[in-house]
Amino acid sequence: MNLDLDALVGDIAAEMSEREERGAVASYIPQLAHVDPRRFGIAVMLADGTTHVGGDADEAFSIQSISKVFTLTLALGKVGDALWRRVGREPSGNPFNSIVQLEAEKGIPRNPFINAGAIVVTDTLLGGHAPKEAIGEILRFVRHVADDDTIFIDKAVARSETATGHRNVALANYMHAFGNLEHAPELTLGVYFHQCAIAMSCRQLAAAGRFLALDGRHPTAGGRVVSSERARRINALMLTCGHYDGSGDFAFRVGLPAKSGVGGGILAIVPGKASIAVWSPGLNRVGNSMLGALALERLARATGWSVFAP
Structure with missing residues (x-):
């Protein structure tokens, strides 16, 4: 499949920036209540390190x-x-x-x-x-x-x-x-x-998750961060438990191992292919990024990257 990831990521960022319904920031943590809910960032880092970014991909946020x-x-x-x-x-x-x-x-x-x-x-x-x-x-x-x-x-x-x-x-x-x-x-x-309270940008977060897309191997230093089996098991837990009581719905709609945070970030893994980070501070009713999940759903559909895809 010939896919222009730069164009796709740019289109997704543009679409998310125009959405009016954005969820609510995590105001029960006072410092997070000050974050601008209009922010949206996305970074897709492929297995070879090629990176495609859109929106506020280089703005640091609390990964929670x-x-x-x-x-x-x-x-x-x-x-x-x-x-x-x-x-x-x-x-x-x-x-x-x-x-x-x-x-x-x-x-x-x-x-x-x-x-x-x-x-x-x-x-x-x-x-x-x-x-x-x-x-x-x-x-x-x-x-x-x-x-x-x-x-x-x-x-x-x-x-x-x-x-x-x-x-x-x-x-x-x-x-x-x-x-x-x-x-x-x-x-x-x-x-x-x-x-x-660790703060990272989407670009940094996608880089940090890449070892899970590479079967546990460190992408730049050589050697292993974890064994191949352990990387698969961490990914499995992300798929089944990474979105709290919204994990089933996320697997249904997106189909990728992923972990959310109430700072509005989501780290998603495409085994063997890519590490993805999205950020939008507004949360849905179960505490996951509303637009982040929508962006990942669109990305997975356009790329066929769901782990359940044939």
């Missing part, structure tokens, strides 16, 4: 829960399959910050991409480290896979989350009561809030 892809990768490298004794691998069917399932399932989060599961993953990374060291390890890893040392943590966002993240405090304390946090909740949460 997309960071969970990178901390999961780190945790699996640190403790391997032992992680699955502390967190499950099933879709939640509930909002990302729900406490309901934790009571029924005795403090074991349903998957590593809901907040409770990501807090357990972060607790794993804290093992043997002071919080500042764990934060540094996470940031270094993201910079490594993106091959970009300019990626940073937005300290204003981290402070905003720390001041208002009361539900996450409740989740952490609840799991601690069940013995599923090994560190004091305030220490684990300090790392968690900072990882969510």
